[in-house]
Amino acid sequence: MIRVKSRQKTEFGDFQTPSELADAVCHRLQTDGLRPASVVEPTCGQGFFLEAAAHRFPQARQLIGREWNADYVAAASLRLDHAHERLDLAQADFFQENWPRIIASLPGPVLVLGNPPWVTNSQLGSLGSGNLPVKSNFQNDRGIAAKTGKANFDISQWMITHLLESLAERGGTLAMLCKTAVARKVLLHAWKSALPLGKCSIREIDARRHFGAAVDACLLTCEVKPGVASQSCPVFPSLDASQPTTTLGLHEGNLLASRVLFDRYQHLLAAKPGRRWRSGIKHDCRDVMQFRREGRSLVNGLGEVVELEPDYLFPMLPAGAIFRGETKRNDQLVLVPQTHTGEDTGKIESTAPRTWAYLQKHAARLAARKSSIYRGRPPFSIFGIGEYSFAKWKVAISALHKSLAFRVVGPQEGRPTMLDDTTYFLSFRTRKEATAAANRLNSEEVRAFYEAWIFWDAKRPITSEILQRLA
Numbered sequence: 001m002i003r004v005k006s007r008q009k010t011e012f013g014d015f016q017t018p019s020e021l022a023d024a025v026c027h028r029l030q031t032d033g034l035r036p037a038s039v040v041e042p043t044c045g046q047g048f049f050l051e052a053a054a055h056r057f058p059q060a061r062q063l064i065g066r067e068w069n070a071d072y073v074a075a076a077s078l079r080l081d082h083a084h085e086r087l088d089l090a091q092a093d094f095f096q097e098n099w100p101r102i103i104a105s106l107p108g109p110v111l112v113l114g115n116p117p118w119v120t121n122s123q124l125g126s127l128g129s130g131n132l133p134v135k136s137n138f139q140n141d142r143g144i145a146a147k148t149g150k151a152n153f154d155i156s157q158w159m160i161t162h163l164l165e166s167l168a169e170r171g172g173t174l175a176m177l178c179k180t181a182v183a184r185k186v187l188l189h190a191w192k193s194a195l196p197l198g199k200c201s202i203r204e205i206d207a208r209r210h211f212g213a214a215v216d217a218c219l220l221t222c223e224v225k226p227g228v229a230s231q232s233c234p235v236f237p238s239l240d241a242s243q244p245t246t247t248l249g250l251h252e253g254n255l256l257a258s259r260v261l262f263d264r265y266q267h268l269l270a271a272k273p274g275r276r277w278r279s280g281i282k283h284d285c286r287d288v289m290q291f292r293r294e295g296r297s298l299v300n301g302l303g304e305v306v307e308l309e310p311d312y313l314f315p316m317l318p319a320g321a322i323f324r325g326e327t328k329r330n331d332q333l334v335l336v337p338q339t340h341t342g343e344d345t346g347k348i349e350s351t352a353p354r355t356w357a358y359l360q361k362h363a364a365r366l367a368a369r370k371s372s373i374y375r376g377r378p379p380f381s382i383f384g385i386g387e388y389s390f391a392k393w394k395v396a397i398s399a400l401h402k403s404l405a406f407r408v409v410g411p412q413e414g415r416p417t418m419l420d421d422t423t424y425f426l427s428f429r430t431r432k433e434a435t436a437a438a439n440r441l442n443s444e445e446v447r448a449f450y451e452a453w454i455f456w457d458a459k460r461p462i463t464s465e466i467l468q469r470l471a
Helices: 007-012 019-031 048-056 070-079 081-086 099-104 121-127 155-167 180-192 207-211 259-268 319-324 353-361 363-367 431-441 444-451
Strands: 038-041 062-067 087-091 110-114 172-179 197-205 217-224 232-236 246-251 254-256 290-294 297-300 313-317 332-335 393-398 407-409 423-428
Touching (some): 019 048, 019 110, 019 217, 038 048, 048 062, 048 070, 048 110, 070 087, 155 180, 180 197, 180 254, 319 393, 353 363
Parallel strands (some): 038 062, 038 110, 062 087, 110 172
Antiparallel strands (some): 197 217, 232 246, 246 254, 290 332, 393 407
């Protein structure tokens, strides 16, 4: 995430574009043959982009800038005094402006240029900010996706999408600096919505150098041409690179990290669902639910030495151990109070009284877990639990690490090994079945197939949806 130093920077995603970068972007667009008659910057800040555009596009008859911050509007006005005869600069709220009407009124070709806020709606909500679009489920997330945070989105994603939609009838070019993950989400939404996109490109930039931000960022450029429906986007390693490193694409509503690899290995696509990939146990209370062996004692995350019945204790492997291939016996255990989601936990009182007393002692900690998925559930509930969890043999992969390393996980002391919720796995009855599956998954062909779908810069690059696509 971006490191921010003030509420102003947090609330408004206030990362002013350095003049050097603004000029480099405009030079890139100029080199690509763009000759706009109108340049629009919807969040122009102190005017660095408009200044670069005035220099690089002397043929542009209108330079339109809108900005919420009145001090920035004043600074931009001074900076662009030399271009005042073609400048239309005003203080305005992006979310209140009628962008389709503004864009439709301009002489073409139109270039919509800028650097919208780098902040998410949940960050703004935590600040009580009003700097938000009208609430709508524009990503079409449902159910648990919204509850677990999947419905969170970057404000720039909403803004860029709205600007593309505003260009749909008029046509023009959009060029925006944004997080790389945002650029991909914008493209996916646009392609799935059948917006008339022509040539698009993503060009990586050094956000740490230009903004002091520890995030992958890029210049997203989209040509909007009514009647056109391209669904590919080359990704370049820099603004001046001549050859892309990969080309994004779309297949049945899913974003492709590499069209080339997909075209080569799409014969591996699952024709129908086979074994189902599962995630490990989710309990959100490590200090209480996980233990380490110290000699013959068990110690929880609070440093308490505890004595529990073995009935609900199972060996545990975290994602890091899976990644490193440390799948043999270790010193970690986890308390598993249910055999399936929603199971009544009250029976523990009679079957394992020491375990029940321990859970009661820490009931407040467990009740204070923040995720809404625990609401209305039996006390001490967990998720990611089912018959599959108790299979003696599994093939597992870490979802957090940037490696396609599939590991065979077996039982420890006759007990099935549990995995955490940052791990995905398949269940098997025998070691032979698990070993055969792992060998296939670790093959060069299967790795290349998965590479076609995986974005390694994502927070969780490997997902169950991607894993499930293999036949």
